Amino acid sequence: MLAPVLALALSAAPAPAPSPPPSLAAGARRCASALVSRHGEPERARAERGAAQAASLWRASDGDARAFEAFCLAQFQPRGPRLDAILGRFEAALEALDGHGVEIGRELSRFAQLDVGPLEPVDALLAAYDPGAHVVDDLFDGKLAFVALLNFPLTTLDERLAQGPTWSRREWAEVRLASRFARRVPAEVNRRIAEAAADADLYVSRYDVYAHHVLGEDGARLFPKGKRLLAHWNLRDELKAQYGQEGGLARQRALAKVLERIVTQTIPAAVIDDPAVDWNPFTNEVRPAPPETIEGGARPPAKVEASREPDARYAKILANFRAARAADPWSPTAPTLVARKFDLEREIPEARVVALLEEVLGAPEIRETAARIAARLGRPLEPLDLWYSGFRPAPARPEPELDALTRARFPTPDAFARALPETLRRLGFAPDRAAWLAERIAVDPARGSGHALGAARRGDRAHLRTRVGPDGMDWKGFDIAIHELGHNVEQTFSLYGVDSTLLAGVPNTAFTEAIAFVFQARGLDVLGLPPADPGSRRLAALNDLWMTYEIAGVALVDLGMWRWLYAHPRAAPAELRDATVRLARDVWNRWYAPVLGARDVPLLAAYQHMVNRDLYLPDYPLGHLVAAQLEAHLATVAPDRLGAEIERITTFGAVTPDLWMSHATGAPVSARPLLDAARRALDGAAAR
Known part of the structure; x- marks a missing residue:
């Protein structure tokens, strides 16, 4: 058995990535020279760059230097129809791989993410399974990734910022294809990242606080029965909704204290997702709730433990960090998650x-x-x-009336889905485009506050996940749903409307968020209520x-x-x-x-x-x-x-x-x- 200190050190340090065979650099130079001899001097820059790119990620398990040279000579193509064909084949293949991978993952995680019945222990395992975890590994093992690296340019962020404005759409497609293979992260590492993320998702989706049982500084009950607030989204939104309400400041102070207790992990574990425990977040006192105050007919416990949540929040973050850090040695151009987020994902x-x-x-x-x-x-x-x-521009009616309006109009997720064509018309889309978009967006009942899941294959649909209560979609849920609809519209246009699916999407998450904000700002328009x-x-x-x-x-x-x-x-x-x-x-x-x-x-x-x-x-x-x-x-x-x-x-x-x-x-x-x-x-x- 390892000594505890050594075991901790080994768990903290990610395994190093294996190096290419020492003779490969010379082999890459020989290969480039041979390619220039075969295809002419105009191909020198491409041949030298491609051979070096492929060599940088080649491993001993892929073959020796002779095998590498033979591969390069067989798979390199000069500019022309055959290179065009390679680009087209990769475009079609990756759309199929990505698209069907998204569909499989969506189906396996539906029980954990959607409100489709009680959770079973197996649901977390299904959600953690990542059908794409082995794809990049397999593409390297099968040499397809090396074909892309040999023929198309890997670029740095500096190159993309300086030269990108002068590139053609074809050149951008080539850059995006090669960037798919800038890292060679093993499937096992990707699987652990997916497992940690799924575990954190499940933790977050079940972090509800029953507001009726959150007491004020004086111990008084502040909220009506039936409010179940998911942290942090619903807690924050309920706090926002209390402005201008009688007694609102006391309720706001209580909610802010709840959020503070979550951050500092001084929140009693007993109050998380439990409708039978009263809690004063100011004193941190907990006690069994009176039976008449309890939602759903639950029984109050005989005794409530006051022990705090045992730093579960930060344990989940650490699990994500350690899973992500395991990918660092396999990302030579962006060797930390911070670098990958800014240089590779945000590109700012x-x-x-x-x-x-x-x-x-x-x-x-x-x-x-x-x-x-x-x-x-x-x-x-x-x-x-x-x-x-x-x-926020004051609506024509107070929030309770808005709740009644949205609940009547959208009693179920299906009702929201059926209304999509009209919703999109009210948002400024022509009737034919509104109908076209609605056909490509599905609506699902979410366990959490809601999110948007885009498609990655033309022919599939984007999915809008929204939380709808048993009495219908309230105003807050509608506000979130319109935001998520903005994501879905962007996801649909940026998949179906681009000239190459290698360029599908937007620059980074901030841009899809921006489109979602544009939609959310027009929610009242959808309801026919002017400010x-x-x-x-x-x-x-x-x-x-x-x-x-x-x-x-x-x-x-x-x-x-x-x-x-x-x-x-x-x-x-x-x-x-x-x-x-x-x-x-x-x-x-x-x-x-x-x-x-x-x-x-x-x-x-x-x-x-x-x-x-x-x-x-x-x-x-x-x-x-x-x-x-x-x-x-x-x-x-x-x-x-x-x-x-x-x-x-x-x-x-x-x-x-x-x-x-x-x-x-x-x-x-x-x-x-x-x-x-x-x-x-x-x-x-x-x-x-």
């Missing part, structure tokens, strides 16, 4: 993303907006006002700024946590907890305490994305910036042309963010449209 340098976020956080418009909020509320701001929602306030555009600009302010700090905490994890790979869950809370407080003290009037607040670490979506959160503030830039452009488009313009924008494909945005709006990604819109709103309001 990390330093530039941080600068964009800090430009928003430090903007004078933030303090001016905070002063407006305090004036509206008639009190000094508190940390919970990070989620102030009063700038009540004639200054709604002004209010929307301030709301967008404040939402970006909220999530920008959350993103910096997420990034800081991953930086800390790489510096402390042997950390225990309690150490990660303390470090994350400290990071959240540090970011708060720099950017939020001067505005919201309190120090050492850990709320920026409350987002569940930190648990089940590795370093995903920076995409949200980037999405707000992209959305503001798109909205500034779409404001110049006639309402009945909105759908056509969204289609034009989203069919440009997965090029770099600045190139995509320049095509969409005429300028690269910037924080200025967001800040400029807020400035106009502030100045306009002051002038009234």
